[in-house]
Amino acid sequence: MKPDMTRLGVNRRYFLQVSAGGLVTATALGASGLLTPARAAVYEKFTWISPRGTLEVLDDYPYWAAKKAGYFGDLATDMQPGPSDGTATVKFVDVGQADMGFPSPGVFSFAIQNGMKLKSVFHMGARDTFSFAFRKGEGTKDLKTLEGKTILLGSAAWQAITDPLLAAQGVDVKKVKYVEAGWPTWGTALAGGQGDAALSWEGLRAEWIAKGLSFDYWLGVQHSKFPANTFVVRSADLEDPDRKAFLEKYLRGWAMGLEFGYQNPRAAVEAVFEQFPTLASNLGPELGTTSILQQINVFRGDMDKRGGWGWHDMASWQAFFDQIHKIGQITAPVKAEDVLTNDLIKPANDFDKAKVKADADGAKLSDGFAKLDVEKIKANLFSGAL
Structure with a gap:
């Protein structure tokens, strides 16, 4: 059974235009195919695109914590919310309007089904979120x-x-x-x-x-037992030594941000709140910390069985691909190793963990965060679960 991808907004024949005001839009192409902008050998500005149409969430805390701590060094990085269309995060990467997307496994399967040459390089969601x-x-x-x-x-x-x-x-x-x-x-x-x-x-x-x-x-x-959202790039970028080296450094920043959040979740929340004051006023310290602890549980998974932050569990992914093939979400079988790689995980995790812990431990907390009982919040993390 072939799924009705058109109903889900799936159409391979499009390109993205940037208006004078900076708005990115999708436009249908003719028979000549996709237009992909020429790019330099290395990224002039590396653009990560959200899957949810907004950045004003706590989900991306590793980036904001790492950015505040200087873990990206002199890399030119950019974060974009993208459209609220659930598939935009892979469409934009596919045509070169973004460099990395953060799709769910289901949306990644949409990319595979539609022939997008993308590869997962850093698996954020070790557990099903x-x-x-x-x-x-x-x-x-x-x-x-x-x-x-x-x-x-x-x-x-x-x-x-x-x-x-x-x-x-x-x-x-x-x-x-x-x-x-x-x-x-x-x-x-x-x-x-x-x-x-x-x-x-x-x-x-x-x-x-x-x-x-x-x-x-x-x-x-x-x-x-299924995986959750992951970072995907164009497969061709992994074949370029300069771009692959850039990706290793960039993902190291994310890995350091993840480690920072694990060591001091309250400080990671504050890093996000500094970027988005409205989010801070809407959530506050306690719910913000609750949210980030829920996500740390997903992102970290069982680290004793992982090869570091971002490591893909090929068996979990294979079970997912087998399931979506069985129900017709994809029309051909997918071998996990063909669309996922752990090649960048070792270099991404090659950082001084003691220094990151010292940075996290030394982060100054505002009074609202300092008085929180993190262990009490952890004890109630699954409140409302059936």
């Missing part, structure tokens, strides 16, 4: 009960996330209805009585509490 939210008292531990029900999504492209997750739990996905309730309002729609469940993820749970949205959750981090 995705979950299903339910109104209080209406949740279930058995996702098969969602057959015949309606699940709300922020973007139609997120069906590529939910279908394999549900199928792995024995759900007949043909019996599930999806409604695109819009970003960032799909959680509010669930609370307002629409649909029966909504897709969520770690970190977002705390942000929804800050918005007054209290749900019960089936948590993938507890019940799923």
Whole structure:
């Protein structure tokens, strides 16, 4: 079965234009194919693009912590929110309007299905971050009960996330209805009585509490063996020695930011809040720290079994690719080693961990963060889980 990718906004024949005001838009191409801008041998400014249409979240804390600490050195780096279209993070990288994207495995599978020559180089989400939210008292531990029900999504492209997750739990996905309730309002729609469940993820749970949205959750981090979001680049960039060397240094900055956050989550939250004052006022220290601890649990995984920050578990990924092939999300089998690489993980993790720990331990906290009991927050990290 071939999935209806057009309905999910999937169209290979496009190119991206930048207007005078800096707005990036997608435009259909004719029969001549894709237009890719000429680029220098090394990146003039390395652009990372969000999968969610905004940067005002805590999900990217390793970057902001690393940037504040100077871990990127003299590398020219840039972060862009991108459109809220769930597939933009891979489309932009594919055509050269961004250099690295952060897709979910499902959206990465969309790129593979549509012939995009991308490769995952740094696996951020060691555990499955995705979950299903339910109104209080209406949740279930058995996702098969969602057959015949309606699940709300922020973007139609997120069906590529939910279908394999549900199928792995024995759900007949043909019996599930999806409604695109819009970003960032799909959680509010669930609370307002629409649909029966909504897709969520770690970190977002705390942000929804800050918005007054209290749900019960089936948590993938507890019940799923699948991987979560990852960093992808153009495969061709890995064949260029200069660009590969740049990527190693760039990913080292992220790895150091991850280590910094693990050693001092409160200081990492403050680094993000300094960038986004509105986010700081909306969340506050306690919920901000709760959100980042949820994400650290996902990003770190079982580090004793990993080759460092960003290491791909090929078996987990292979299970995911096998599942999406089984349900027709991709039309041909995928071998994990063909689209993922751990070649950059050793150099990315080649940093002075003692120095990063000293930096983290020495970070000065504001009063609101300093008085927080981090261990108490950790003890309640899975509050609302079914």
